[in-house]
Amino acid sequence: MTDRPAQLSCSSLQLPVDDFLRYLRIERQLSPYTLKSYQRQLAVLIELAVEIRVTDWSMLDAAGVRMLAARSKRSGLQSASLALRLSALRSFLDWLVGQGKIGANPAKGISTPRKGRHLPKNMDVDEVSHLLDIDMNDPLAIRDRAMLELMYGAGLRLSELVGLDCRQVNLDAGEIRVIGKGSKERKLPIGKMAIEWLNHWLPVREFYAPDDDALFISKHGNRISARNVEKRFAQWGVKQGISSHVHPHKLRHSFATHMLESSGDLRAVQELLGHANLSTTQIYTHLDFQHLTTVYDAAHPRAKRGKS
Template sequence: MRYLPKETAKTTLEISTDSAEGLEPSIARFLNYLKVERRLSPHTQQSYSRHLAVLASQMPICGLVTWTQLDEAWVRQLAVKGKLAGLSAASLRQRFSALRSFFNYLLQREGMKVNPVKRLTLPRKARLLPKGIEVDEVQKLLNLEASDLLSVRDRALMELLYTAGLRLAEAVGLTIHCLNLESGDVRVVGKGGKMRQLPLGSVAIEWLQRWLQWRATLPRQGDALFVTAQGRPLSARAVQKRLAQWGRSQQLSSPLHPHRLRHGFATHLLGASGDLRAVQELLGHASLSSTQIYTHLNFQQLASVYDASHPRAQRRKPSLDRS
């Protein structure tokens, strides 16, 4: 049996120089396929690249120089080694999702006969419910003093995240041409390059108008809707930092990040309307199962109200007084 070398805790996005030359071109073509044909997000592309780097760096040490030499036993050994190295179930699933996609590509495009990952069974990923945000917390957050360029920008951005339920990448990717404030809608490019048109609330429209007035005063302007004080496109990391700061300054009960506003949008809208399909369309979910998680959130809220209010909801301890 070919034994795998010890897995390093850190890998780069580049394939190791020790990798066989025959392995690298297929990986490069696959990553280009993800970018050009499947149009996956840069984050997903980088994740796949990292996991393939681990595989390609270990194969030559085991005497494997072509992808066709891989078999199911070798891949299972890779899974066991990852688990022993402390990888979580979620990380293992992500790794072998990348490998499964890569080998499917090799089957379709490069003449590989068998996908060695096809029959591999991994532990199921625990589905964690997203941490939402209450309506009163949203009101508290957005009741902020906004009188300068950055605070007006942040208020407009947070209003947009909450009123349209945008992903962070979707928000920072917006251009001024995506907005139509007269008709009250925004065009968003979501996952897989899918376009969707979303309605805007009156408060969001008001703050976006204010922000555009401030934006027009900047010395350099591109097409990005949200920019820095220097006119450069606002990065996702900068948005995360700014929202975290606003969460602290507005004294929210738990840390604020952009996705909490998206969760709040979905939960509050679903709770008020009960229309799961409509919420699915607004969120840009390809599958209804992704949206159904918000029905669990609503049930949890109902259960907490029940536990706090119903006289027989809480099981009482039996009395020790038998006299």
């Protein structure tokens, strides 16, 4: 037998959600994928709200929001997914406030669960050296090695690499200017090997009749795409026998980790990476435990552990 009160509750909760989704589609012009995500999360929240006897969104208070979060968590929802659900609820309730349907957003003060921070994967120095051991056997190999050397030598983001123009490179001074996140420009030193391979690449580049000032171009003469760079790096990883998947961000991670292992200068690495906050750079401070143990044993006067 159908539960009539539950049906009415769902209906009274659903109508404002439909209006909100219409607003997102027409006014905000969000992508179909994003709309689908909002729709899916809010549909589950309606079901959970009915379970805690909320029949109108104006009845929902901070305690009710916590109950929705707790039930979501008990259902097995992971932190990242729970954060997404609460974000959808918060946006919807903000819209209701703007529409004058509720006086305040009860989800505003509810903290989002902290997402676990995954340690970045990097290659060790020997793996990087092996990856970069590419001969000048064809023009695209020269270009790829120049990209690899520059990515690892300067710790660039993929967007920074593909966005580089020739005028931003000063090989005589051994430096480049890149446009990072937030359109912030920074000047970076580049190493001897990166300079050497850029010098190999620049004369070859002219044979492809480039149609703009892009430093790295495809075989068709256009600025190389991020997708093409990812594809080429992965192919070189396989060809060079690297056991893990090689992608541009792994080279940036490797640059950061190796710089910190050698220098220990967190703020300098922050500047090189173009991080706005030092806390972002701190994820690179994970050192191989065996490396730490070796350093500790060699440096600390009371660390020598005799073998029994």
